[in-house]
Amino acid sequence: MFAVQFDRFGGPDVLHLTTTDAPRPAAGQIRIRVQAAGVSPVDVGLRAGRTPMSAKLPLPHIPGVDAAGIVDEIGDDVDGVTIGDHVFGIVDLTQLGGATAQFAVLQLWARKPPTMPWAQAGAAGSSIETATRALDLLDPQPGTTLLVDGAAGGVGSIAIQLAAARGIRVIGTARADNHDFLRQLGATPVTYGPGLTDRLNALDLPRVDRALDVAGAGTLTELLHLTGSPTAVVSLADFTAPTHGVRLSMGQLAGEPDGRHGLNAAATLFTEGRFTVPIEAAFPIQKATDAHETAERGSRRGKIVMTVDDAQGI
Numbered sequence: 001m002f003a004v005q006f007d008r009f010g011g012p013d014v015l016h017l018t019t020t021d022a023p024r025p026a027a028g029q030i031r032i033r034v035q036a037a038g039v040s041p042v043d044v045g046l047r048a049g050r051t052p053m054s055a056k057l058p059l060p061h062i063p064g065v066d067a068a069g070i071v072d073e074i075g076d077d078v079d080g081v082t083i084g085d086h087v088f089g090i091v092d093l094t095q096l097g098g099a100t101a102q103f104a105v106l107q108l109w110a111r112k113p114p115t116m117p118w119a120q121a122g123a124a125g126s127s128i129e130t131a132t133r134a135l136d137l138l139d140p141q142p143g144t145t146l147l148v149d150g151a152a153g154g155v156g157s158i159a160i161q162l163a164a165a166r167g168i169r170v171i172g173t174a175r176a177d178n179h180d181f182l183r184q185l186g187a188t189p190v191t192y193g194p195g196l197t198d199r200l201n202a203l204d205l206p207r208v209d210r211a212l213d214v215a216g217a218g219t220l221t222e223l224l225h226l227t228g229s230p231t232a233v234v235s236l237a238d239f240t241a242p243t244h245g246v247r248l249s250m251g252q253l254a255g256e257p258d259g260r261h262g263l264n265a266a267a268t269l270f271t272e273g274r275f276t277v278p279i280e281a282a283f284p285i286q287k288a289t290d291a292h293e294t295a296e297r298g299s300r301r302g303k304i305v306m307t308v309d310d311a312q313g314i
């Protein structure tokens with residue numbers, strides 16, 4: 001099969017298109033012919049060799065944890081899916097990648113709604129799982145207010161919508177250029193950075209009952225002050241969280257219950273017109289370097305994705 005891979009850690013230019021053996025699904029897994037694969041911060045960090053997980057990564061490595069495609073092989077002990085089904089989901093996270101290729105093996109998946117574009121489906125899996133897991137941990141009640149710090153990116157833009165669908169009022173932080181984007185997704189926007197509490201007070205918004213730290217930008221003290229309790233805050237990206245008494249949620253890799261049920265729920269919401277996967281940019285797989293360069297820029301609206309077409313192969 002063809003695949004994007006890297007043989008050494010470095011900048012986006014270490015990515016190259018090559019041919020390699022197609023993976024086979026183990027028990028509980030399925031293989032898909034990939035139509036689209038997301039690019040996430042973890043993929044960029046692993047490729048750059050700057051996360052602790054990079055040290056465990058066998059090279060060469062095919063990046064990408066999210067993919068959507070057409071089921072072409074089914075492992076043992078799998079029910080409810082048929083060859084030819086259109087699905088989206090997440091690779092086996094212990095492998096830390098494998099999605100940006102002609103074929104990929106999925107560990108978690110849901111049926112893709114027929115009207116959901118491949119690009120949205122390919123980018124969605126881990127952000128939906130993460131947002132669902134964080135909301136389950138925070139357990140905000142309908143009518144209460146959730147602050148999402150770092151709301152415009154891949155996880156935040158999805159967390160806003162899933163929270164709103166649960167009947168929760170959402171305030172999201174973003175740079176000013178992204179405020180209309182947040183409004184469209186159902187959140188009240190406020191600019192991130194120092195002075196957040198003062199800006200919230202000036203806007204005369206409801207009291208913040210729960211806070212989700214997506215950005216890991218060092219705001220935990222302020223989020224604790226706003227909510228009044230460490231149990232009312234969850235971080236996805238601030239490794240100092242435990243020193244504040246705040247839960248740092250790392251999901252399956254840390255042995256936590258995952259948010260897999262969120263995949264089917266988000267698919268249903270999409271079909272009802274209540275959910276979308278915002279795509280900032282889509283690149284053909286041959287432009288993997290450009291996709292990672294864009295992902296490295298930090299500020300964004302939603303997800304970066306690569307599209308895969310057999311006709312594009314090498």
Ligand SMILES: NC(=O)c1ccc[n+]([C@@H]2O[C@H](COP(=O)([O-])OP(=O)(O)OC[C@H]3O[C@@H](n4cnc5c(N)ncnc54)[C@H](OP(=O)(O)O)[C@@H]3O)[C@@H](O)[C@H]2O)c1
Pocket residue numbers: 040041042126127130149150151152153154155156173174175178192193214215216217235236237249250251298299300301302303
């Ligand atoms: N623990 C887990 O299970 C888990 C799972 C997935 C991701 N993550 C982590 O969660 C983080 C976010 O992931 P992502 O996929 O959403 O990233 P992303 O798509 O790259 O989005 C990052 C967002 O952060 C915002 N941002 C930048 N500086 C900020 C600041 N000082 N305060 C608040 N927001 C700021 C940007 O907003 P603007 O565009 O408005 O500037 C941008 O939209 C990453 O660190 C990722 O590794 C953790």
